[in-house]
Amino acid sequence: MTLKLEPKFGKYGGQFVPEVLMPALVELTEYYEKYKDDAVFNDELDHYLRDFAGRPSPLYYAKRLSREYGVKIYLKREDLVHGGAHKLNNTLGQGLLAKYMGKKRIIAETGAGQHGTACAMAGAAFDIKTEVYMGARDTVRQRMNVYRMELMGTKVIPVKSGSETLKDAINEAMRDWVANVETTHYMIGSVVGPHPFPTVVRDFQSVIGKEVRTQILEKEGRFPDSIVACTGGGSNAMGIFHPFIEEDVDLFAVEAGGSGMKTTEKEALHSATLSTGEDGILHGMRTKVLQNKYGQILESSSIAAGLDYAGVGPELAYLADIGRLRTCNSMDNEALLAFHDLCRFEGIIPALESSHAVAYVKKAAASGELGDIVVINISGRGDKDLETVMGMRK
Amino acid sequence: MRIDEKFKQLKAKKEGALIAYICAGDPAPQATKEYVTALVRGGADIIELGLPFSDPIADGPTIQAGIQRALDSGMTPDIYFRTISSLKLHIPLVVMTYYNLIFKRGLEKFAKDCAASGISGIIVPDLPPEESDELRRVCKENEIDLIYLVAPTTTEERMNRILAEGTGFIYLVARLGVTGARSDVAGSTRELIKRVKTTTPKAVGFGISNGKQAAEIIRAGADGVIVGSAFVDIIAKGEDVAAKLEALARELKDGVKGRQ
Numbered sequence: 001m002t003l004k005l006e007p008k009f010g011k012y013g014g015q016f017v018p019e020v021l022m023p024a025l026v027e028l029t030e031y032y033e034k035y036k037d038d039a040v041f042n043d044e045l046d047h048y049l050r051d052f053a054g055r056p057s058p059l060y061y062a063k064r065l066s067r068e069y070g071v072k073i074y075l076k077r078e079d080l081v082h083g084g085a086h087k088l089n090n091t092l093g094q095g096l097l098a099k100y101m102g103k104k105r106i107i108a109e110t111g112a113g114q115h116g117t118a119c120a121m122a123g124a125a126f127d128i129k130t131e132v133y134m135g136a137r138d139t140v141r142q143r144m145n146v147y148r149m150e151l152m153g154t155k156v157i158p159v160k161s162g163s164e165t166l167k168d169a170i171n172e173a174m175r176d177w178v179a180n181v182e183t184t185h186y187m188i189g190s191v192v193g194p195h196p197f198p199t200v201v202r203d204f205q206s207v208i209g210k211e212v213r214t215q216i217l218e219k220e221g222r223f224p225d226s227i228v229a230c231t232g233g234g235s236n237a238m239g240i241f242h243p244f245i246e247e248d249v250d251l252f253a254v255e256a257g258g259s260g261m262k263t264t265e266k267e268a269l270h271s272a273t274l275s276t277g278e279d280g281i282l283h284g285m286r287t288k289v290l291q292n293k294y295g296q297i298l299e300s301s302s303i304a305a306g307l308d309y310a311g312v313g314p315e316l317a318y319l320a321d322i323g324r325l326r327t328c329n330s331m332d333n334e335a336l337l338a339f340h341d342l343c344r345f346e347g348i349i350p351a352l353e354s355s356h357a358v359a360y361v362k363k364a365a366a367s368g369e370l371g372d373i374v375v376i377n378i379s380g381r382g383d384k385d386l387e388t389v390m391g392m393r394k
Numbered sequence: 395m396r397i398d399e400k401f402k403q404l405k406a407k408k409e410g411a412l413i414a415y416i417c418a419g420d421p422a423p424q425a426t427k428e429y430v431t432a433l434v435r436g437g438a439d440i441i442e443l444g445l446p447f448s449d450p451i452a453d454g455p456t457i458q459a460g461i462q463r464a465l466d467s468g469m470t471p472d473i474y475f476r477t478i479s480s481l482k483l484h485i486p487l488v489v490m491t492y493y494n495l496i497f498k499r500g501l502e503k504f505a506k507d508c509a510a511s512g513i514s515g516i517i518v519p520d521l522p523p524e525e526s527d528e529l530r531r532v533c534k535e536n537e538i539d540l541i542y543l544v545a546p547t548t549t550e551e552r553m554n555r556i557l558a559e560g561t562g563f564i565y566l567v568a569r570l571g572v573t574g575a576r577s578d579v580a581g582s583t584r585e586l587i588k589r590v591k592t593t594t595p596k597a598v599g600f601g602i603s604n605g606k607q608a609a610e611i612i613r614a615g616a617d618g619v620i621v622g623s624a625f626v627d628i629i630a631k632g633e634d635v636a637a638k639l640e641a642l643a644r645e646l647k648d649g650v651k652g653r654q
Contacts, residue, residue, distance in 0.1 A: 295498030
């Protein structure tokens, strides 16, 4: 007996897509309901997560950082997952699902190239042809990631429409899917998009939080007082939060404050969708969206490409509305300082995305709102950001 | 004018309908009146006027570019409704836009603004019937048709639901993919026309660019054709636009009359 998935989180979520795609979403939902608790599927997925991705990732007590910030800090080391980020958890899950569905081709969008790289890894591992849409501007900014994907046999397609960034790459991937829906699986990279994607991606990322449950009990004999994760689309946040939703643990979603909490008719200087966005429809879902008074979507902004998105996962919007999670933000410069802290005190170079979570702990620890024990999700490593950081120092 | 009246008129004359799309404000708000007039002179039976949205996922490169030109020219929903009020058309006009613009304005207000400015129908390519109960209700209250799309991938079950709920006409998506002109008529298009069994008029869009294709689609059993990218292409080229829009509309109208 398979459990039917709920298409909405309160008023958020749903399926706002062209009619052509509706049968594909129904098909994906049915396959996912069939395999999510299937023993054979999960054994195979566990095998890939363990022997290919290198899971479980450690939960590391950050002694020096704890002393520095004045709160006991554990780091969930997703930066040590193969590829250098949590993204592979999702692409292995969806890649395996695509294989079980008999799909011949995988398409995906990528911003900085982290999700694209994880797709390329899954595509090679499962022997499925993979093509990744990437904003033309991003392909220039992140040319090493483009090359990484190409090395693994993935074709990278530069997107020249709109602002030539993540939002436009998603639009273009959806257009491709509309044209090739019968043979192709769209491997969305975050807890966003039409149902069932937000649920599917959350479940595949929940391995993060499930491991934390076991690991923190071993180390502390109790759950942490709070968990802090950076939030763009929100996949690393939902992944670590979800297994703790029913527990007495405070959850903090840290968004990118960018260079300031201001917006104009066309752009926002930040990507703080949960805290400043308004109810809207984007990329097939109802969620909080950065938009102008007419409903045109704004260009978002952040030093961390992985947080630079004008939407957010619908479940996060719901959890924020009902008060189950706290939304907060870190500015570009705060994230940079925290980046250096983690490098210097712990010998860990975090992604600029994850540095936003670290930065919030730095700000909030003194007030006591985080309690005594906090877990920070280090969603990825920072090698990809070195050029950005070097540029900022000049 | 109501859409069903128009189709009745055409049926009596044994003609297919030409539904012509351009995006309002492409390339400037003041151009729209001239271009719509040219399309009507050429023989368009219904005007489908795009209200530009920043992230048009159902549109191909040609119409995306038109939408971008319209946004750059400063087209907004407020200007859109004012423009339409000033058109004073004697044929039906339908608005084509994405759901967020309707949602943001408020469904009730959007429908009222449509009614007040003389719009007869709404097409929302990213709003399947599952999510459209509320919009359907306010459309009904304001006597506006909510026009649904069916695609070659639409299952029988969904087809029945869409046919039961759609009014005005049913928009048949001729092939998988986004909007854009192509040169042939796909076998899947003929098959879809056969599959859609309804008394509501059937209009076929996506990929139609010339009179010969238009004639074939009508012969295959459709009540109308929807042409967008081929018109938007003329606007993009920017030379002698009104005359060329009129000439293409005439060629297509001849096609749907069966003279080709």
